[in-house]
Amino acid sequence: MHQPARVKVGRKYLRVLAPGLLLATAFGGLHLAAQAPAAAPVKVEAHSSRWDYPKELVVPEGSRTHLVVKGDTLWDLAGKYLGNPFAWPQIWELNQWIKDPHWIYPGDPLVIDLARAVATSASLPEAVAGLQPDVKRTESSVARRPELGFSFQDYIQLPFLADGGAEAHYAAQGAFAIIANKREDRKNLGEGETVYVNAGTEAGVKAGDRFVVLKTTMKALPHPRDAKKKLGDVIQQTGVIRVVTVQAKSAVAVIERTLDTVEVGNRLVRFIEPANLPVKLRTDVADPIQVAPDAAVIIFARDNKQNTSGGDIIIIDRGAQDGLKVGDVLLAARTRTFALNPADEKRSASDTTTHYLGQALVVRTEGRSATCRVLRTIQELHVGDSLTR
Numbered sequence: 001m002h003q004p005a006r007v008k009v010g011r012k013y014l015r016v017l018a019p020g021l022l023l024a025t026a027f028g029g030l031h032l033a034a035q036a037p038a039a040a041p042v043k044v045e046a047h048s049s050r051w052d053y054p055k056e057l058v059v060p061e062g063s064r065t066h067l068v069v070k071g072d073t074l075w076d077l078a079g080k081y082l083g084n085p086f087a088w089p090q091i092w093e094l095n096q097w098i099k100d101p102h103w104i105y106p107g108d109p110l111v112i113d114l115a116r117a118v119a120t121s122a123s124l125p126e127a128v129a130g131l132q133p134d135v136k137r138t139e140s141s142v143a144r145r146p147e148l149g150f151s152f153q154d155y156i157q158l159p160f161l162a163d164g165g166a167e168a169h170y171a172a173q174g175a176f177a178i179i180a181n182k183r184e185d186r187k188n189l190g191e192g193e194t195v196y197v198n199a200g201t202e203a204g205v206k207a208g209d210r211f212v213v214l215k216t217t218m219k220a221l222p223h224p225r226d227a228k229k230k231l232g233d234v235i236q237q238t239g240v241i242r243v244v245t246v247q248a249k250s251a252v253a254v255i256e257r258t259l260d261t262v263e264v265g266n267r268l269v270r271f272i273e274p275a276n277l278p279v280k281l282r283t284d285v286a287d288p289i290q291v292a293p294d295a296a297v298i299i300f301a302r303d304n305k306q307n308t309s310g311g312d313i314i315i316i317d318r319g320a321q322d323g324l325k326v327g328d329v330l331l332a333a334r335t336r337t338f339a340l341n342p343a344d345e346k347r348s349a350s351d352t353t354t355h356y357l358g359q360a361l362v363v364r365t366e367g368r369s370a371t372c373r374v375l376r377t378i379q380e381l382h383v384g385d386s387l388t389r
Helices: 074-081 085-094 166-173
Strands: 005-009 012-016 063-067 109-113 159-162 176-181 194-197 210-218 226-230 233-246 251-258 267-270 296-301 313-316 329-339 350-365 370-377 386-388
Touching: 063 074, 074 085, 074 109, 085 109, 159 166, 159 296, 159 313, 159 370, 166 233, 166 267, 176 267, 194 233, 210 251, 329 370
Parallel strands: none
Antiparallel strands: 005 012, 063 109, 159 233, 176 194, 194 251, 210 233, 210 267, 233 251, 296 313, 296 386, 313 370, 329 350, 329 386, 350 370
16 A cells, blocks of 8 residues: 655655655756656455456555455545545546445455545635534535435345235245355354355356345234234344355355344345435424324334334334335324323323424335334334324
């Protein structure tokens, strides 16, 4: 990885951005020697990657290389090196061998043009250069990038309700299964590990195909307002695998991404690239919230939480058959009952009202249920709270 060298000339230090460039001092001036040797190529160590990465790099002047480590994303690297995570396409542009920006692998070499940094004191856009940290710009002429309400990390941990049961869902989706793993001593598997799949060319599986890993996390989920009412089975997506070699009836695959453990017996359905869903917050949040008669109820939260807040994933008991669609933003509300005469125990008259708790984005719909990502909260949401359109 090249770093600028510092060369002392008299009392001053000059930066040399590429190794091997010579400085001359003819007539009191400084210039690059005409026959300066080119920078030596940087060799890239062999590693496991889906992409045909360059085996050696010549790093342009003013740029640097970064070797990807586990957990890196182009978004984070743009924030680190360019000062703005939204500048990630500028890194992708310089590394065209990456065919899908969602997927970079430990050991992959990235060339990053440091001259494209947008958040240094010398290169801030004029529109924001004078702002202080606690001052917000209000001019409508300033373009704002949309905030995304659903990330790829959310997608690979997404729970949903199989209304008719998990096994019926797997059958309807034509799901395959992980039948073994390369390291027999390991039960809980992570990224980079090899697994074996019970489907091959006869089932249309090809090298390079991706599958989402599914596991059943709860059977016969009860409704929080009526424990006798069973709603279905909860299934959770736990990761993505990629097929590397295929035989007639089986295949070998590598776990590409997971934020949970993968196990033998987990089911597999074909991977579909998730959509980017922008946040469009509602403004009709004044109390009392008008809760529709057919309002949804929170019936489950990821990791079986009872209390949730911004960023959490929840399941509700309304779905596509009730008119919900992906991208809808729902208001969370709680009903409060209070006594009209609290000092008089003999008089039991009471009244009810509703108050605003937060907002949630619909990210997946089933027939009679939907999965939502909580966007904003002013108070924790509970299983049993209402979500209304």
